[in-house]
Amino acid sequence: MADNSTTDAAAKSSRASGHPVPVREGEGGDHSLVDGKGTFFDGQPTVDGVGGMVMPALGFGTYKLTSTEARRMVAEAIDLGCRHIDTAQMYDNEDGVGLGMVDAGVDRDELFITTKIDNSNHDPADLVQSFDRSLVDLGTDYVDLLLIHWPVRWQIINATLAALVQVQASGRAHHIGVSNFTVDQLEQVKGLAPLDTLQVECHVYLQQHELRRWCNEHGWAFTAYTPLVRGAVFGDDTIRDIAAGHGATAGQVALAWLLAQPGVSAIPRTSNSEHLIDNWSARRLRLTDDELRRLDRLDRGDRQVDPEGAPWR
Numbered sequence: 001m002a003d004n005s006t007t008d009a010a011a012k013s014s015r016a017s018g019h020p021v022p023v024r025e026g027e028g029g030d031h032s033l034v035d036g037k038g039t040f041f042d043g044q045p046t047v048d049g050v051g052g053m054v055m056p057a058l059g060f061g062t063y064k065l066t067s068t069e070a071r072r073m074v075a076e077a078i079d080l081g082c083r084h085i086d087t088a089q090m091y092d093n094e095d096g097v098g099l100g101m102v103d104a105g106v107d108r109d110e111l112f113i114t115t116k117i118d119n120s121n122h123d124p125a126d127l128v129q130s131f132d133r134s135l136v137d138l139g140t141d142y143v144d145l146l147l148i149h150w151p152v153r154w155q156i157i158n159a160t161l162a163a164l165v166q167v168q169a170s171g172r173a174h175h176i177g178v179s180n181f182t183v184d185q186l187e188q189v190k191g192l193a194p195l196d197t198l199q200v201e202c203h204v205y206l207q208q209h210e211l212r213r214w215c216n217e218h219g220w221a222f223t224a225y226t227p228l229v230r231g232a233v234f235g236d237d238t239i240r241d242i243a244a245g246h247g248a249t250a251g252q253v254a255l256a257w258l259l260a261q262p263g264v265s266a267i268p269r270t271s272n273s274e275h276l277i278d279n280w281s282a283r284r285l286r287l288t289d290d291e292l293r294r295l296d297r298l299d300r301g302d303r304q305v306d307p308e309g310a311p312w313r
């Protein structure tokens, strides 16, 4: 399917933000793959999972957006050409995401929608019932990806995963995965269900080499959350210096670094329309090997999301 929206988005981006970025291979007419990415989804590079999952590499996150904001921003993101939307029961905005999808007017099968099971819904009956509510709120018969949000009830993980598999078998979740699991936990669950994705915090300051290597070795997709370090990248001298050389923003450089990593997708969030256009344009930015190495050196184990009871504590 042709992706004229990418050209439109780039044009809008230059106009609105003054941050034109070089064209990235793998979109538009030339369908050669971007390094480390899988196939294509609506003309966009993807990250593919061992279970046949095809996830657009650059998506849109909705944490902290109210339903009203989520509706507006999701519609705008889809209008720009973004096809991958990330929400969660915990975000209390699935209804807004659903309405944004309706407003955008794109066929359901052109979208990749992820939601996550809340920490309070790990009991199998709760998981199934709460997921039914999620589908109603999202206004869809299925999600593309359903995740366990946090490994908070390890004593019943087998039953929780069995319920996840049951939902998948019903056709209401095309793919299933986990979030915020450690390598040790991935090792324990990998044979229990046909999981094929991990979503964790990952960015230039927390590069997650071990988890990324594990996912690459097992054919799992890896989704980087908090990719902009919640805005901290905009004050970083190294990132700003690299950005200046491309006429880009620091946020675009931080996202381009993630998208240059094999098997990695990123889901930046914004409530601002101009920021959305900037972020969406990041997929067209190609960093040099030297710039990628400079960004590699920023790794410092700096976490934004570190709640009480997190499995790495």
Ligand SMILES: NC(=O)c1ccc[n+]([C@@H]2O[C@H](COP(=O)([O-])OP(=O)(O)OC[C@H]3O[C@@H](n4cnc5c(N)ncnc54)[C@H](OP(=O)(O)O)[C@@H]3O)[C@@H](O)[C@H]2O)c1
Pocket: 060, 061, 062, 063, 064, 086, 087, 149, 179, 180, 199, 200, 224, 225, 226, 227, 228, 229, 230, 231, 234, 251, 267, 268, 269, 270, 271, 272, 274, 275, 276, 278, 279, 305
């Ligand atoms: N699985 C999990 O446990 C988990 C945990 C955390 C996050 N997530 C997912 O990952 C997504 C992204 O993470 P996040 O929302 O925590 O953080 P993030 O995307 O790293 O950063 C969001 C912050 O950056 C700002 N921002 C975004 N684009 C900008 C731009 N172009 N210029 C200037 N500022 C910009 C936003 O402010 P403005 O609104 O003003 O633009 C917001 O304050 C979430 O929305 C959620 O979907 C998952």
